[in-house]
Amino acid sequence: MTASNLKARMIVDKSFRISEIDERIYGSFIEHLGRAVYGGIYDPGHPTADEHGFRNDVKQLIRDLRVPIVRYPGGNFVSGYDWEDGVGPVEDRPKRLELAWRTLEPNYVGTNEFMRWAKDAGTDVMMAVNLGTRGIDAARNLVEYCNHPGGSRYSDLRKQHGFAEPHKIKMWCLGNEMDGPWQIGHKTAEEYGRLALETGKAMRLIDPSIELVSCGSSSTGMPTFPSWEAETLDHTYEVADFISLHQYYGNRDNDSANYLARGMDMDHFIHTVISTTDFIKAKKRSKKTMKLSFDEWNVWYHSNEADAKIDRNPWSVAPPQLEDVYNFEDALLVGSMLMTFLRRADRVKSACLAQLVNVIAPIMTEDGGRAWKQTIYYPYLHASVYGRGVSLKPVVDSPKYDAKDYTDVPYLDTAVVHNEEEDTLTIFALNRHLTEALDLTCDVRSFEGYAIEEHIVLENDDLKAVNTADSEKVAPHNKGASELKDGVVTGRLAKASWNVIRLRKRG
Structure with missing residues (x-):
């Protein structure tokens, strides 16, 4: 297809509702790993730094993202962690x-310090308990x-220890990645299912209001995927509210068309987990529908070689581990992943971009120095700020392509959010075509009286462009070309671009 005939059409109707969006899908993750905490x-x-040693410049970048919840303290770290080490006099x-x-x-930083930081950063905490080396007693x-x-x-x-009021932590993870042989205290599905069930029961006896995430x-x-889900949920289905999903992607073979798919x-991962959980629901004749917590997701591959060198020199404090430097195409994929959550908002009720600062993160810092936004900061920011309300199901007609691992990949990747309280409609749109613009026509006639407020675009001629403390080569602008006439939005999506078209009701 050429630029003159690469066209996509959509119909967006306010009655085509998927679900109310749980704001926790815009969560993140801070583990005691690398320079995520220290530095x-x-x-x-x-x-x-504030009076407690936490960087205010970093806190402001996090507040701007409106991060609703942060998973802590791990991750693999939690499977060998004694929480008692992190409380009391430092x-x-x-x-x-x-x-x-x-x-x-x-x-230096433990439970109380992190809870104080989270409150100041405007976020809640998803606390993980150690089911690797410990169990019921430590968790309760x-x-x-x-x-x-x-x-x-x-x-x-x-x-x-100086904290008179309880922290009132709502969401708790029953361990981390216990299916992985790399995990300290790795368990079979049967071993984990039994331990998680009994641990969850004990935790709920103390606080019946908490929500629990099964690994x-x-x-x-x-x-073992997806038999792990079926076997563990056979034990934990009634005690857990969520089951976790983890996934990272990379472009190791430098195939950008395949990568953006x-x-x-x-x-498909989400679909398979939903199918598996619903099988267990039917098997148990349960009235409860299991929710999904995609509490680790991101791009992760750039730092693998550097990390291998650090592994050969262990036992230092906060070495620079997993410090991926993200490029423009990584930002496009992160936008696509966020839209996937929105389209699955009926079941995905929590998600954590892993991680938040320095470690495979949207925010980078220099020790004692500057902080800056990586390329992936921007789609995360746009989704979190503008992607709250009701997820709508658009009817999409898009040209498609075949990639190495995928067939019938739509050039237009999209998700739509209606915020009824603010009378706004947000169309998130990714053009996957690497060389051609995509002309978009979107029927929004059910949104009478709306007008285009802005069209934000993240674009760059260089898919490998990165941001540094000295140079921000990848940053959004609001000069996107779109208009609304007679209930139809028409716009041009630049080649390989992330777009946010925002409409608001007039008057």
Whole structure:
């Protein structure tokens, strides 16, 4: 197809509702890994550091993203973590050999410090418990420490540590990636299912209001996927509210057309997990529908070689691990992944971009120095800020292409959100074509009285362009070419571009 006839059509109607969007799909993740905590959010010597040592410049970038929830403290880290090491007077805390990433953990930041930081950053916390080296006792004691008002051993210990009011943590992960042989305390599906069930029961006895996430597969590539989901949920279905999904993508063979189709793989992953959970629902004759928590997702491959060198020199504090430098095409794929969540908003009710600062992250920092936005910051920002409300199901007619691993890939990748309270309609649109613009026609006649407010575009002639502290080569502009006439939006989506077309009701 040429530029003159590459066209896509959509119909968007306010009655074609998928679901109300749970804002927690715009969550993120901070693990005690690399410079995510030390040198990332926490840098006591930094010019912007607050009285507790947390960087205010980083906090502001996070507030701008409107991150609703942050998963903590891991990740692989949590499977060897003793939470008691991270509470009480900092000078009394032990330094531990951290086995997941083979570093030295000084425990300067622990549960209370992180909860204080999260409140100041305007976000809630999704707390993970250690089901690798520990189990029921440690988990129930942590819930008591965090959520019980007082008058008991661990709640009174929290008060002694200077936190009179409970943290009231709502969402809890029952371990992390327990299907993975790399995991400390790796378990079979039967072993994990039994332990997670009994741990969840004990945690709920202390605080019946909490929501629990049962571990799903670490990726679609696991040999036990999706039997792991079926076998573990056979135990945890009634105690858990969510099952987790994890997936990372890379463009190792430098095939950009194939890479930008990875959102289709993510959608298939979600579809398979939904099918599996619904089978267990039917098997148990349950009235509950399992929700999905896609609590690790991102692009991750750029830093693999550098990380291998660090692995050969272990036991340092906060080395620069997993510091992917993201390029423009990575931002396009991140946008596609976010739209996948929106189209599955009926079942995906939580998700965490992994991670938030320095470690495979949208925000990068220099120790003691500057902070800046990576390319992937922008689609994450746009989705989080403008993607709240009701997800609508558009009727799409788009030209398609075949890639190495995928067939019938639509050039137009899209998701639509109607915010009824603010009377706004947001069309997220990715043009996957690497060399040609895509002319879009969108019927929005059911949104009478609306007008185009802006058309944001993220584009760059160089798919490999990156942002650094010195140069922001990839940044959005609002000069997109679109108009609304007689209930129809027409616009041009530049080659390989991320677009946000925002409409608002007049008057």
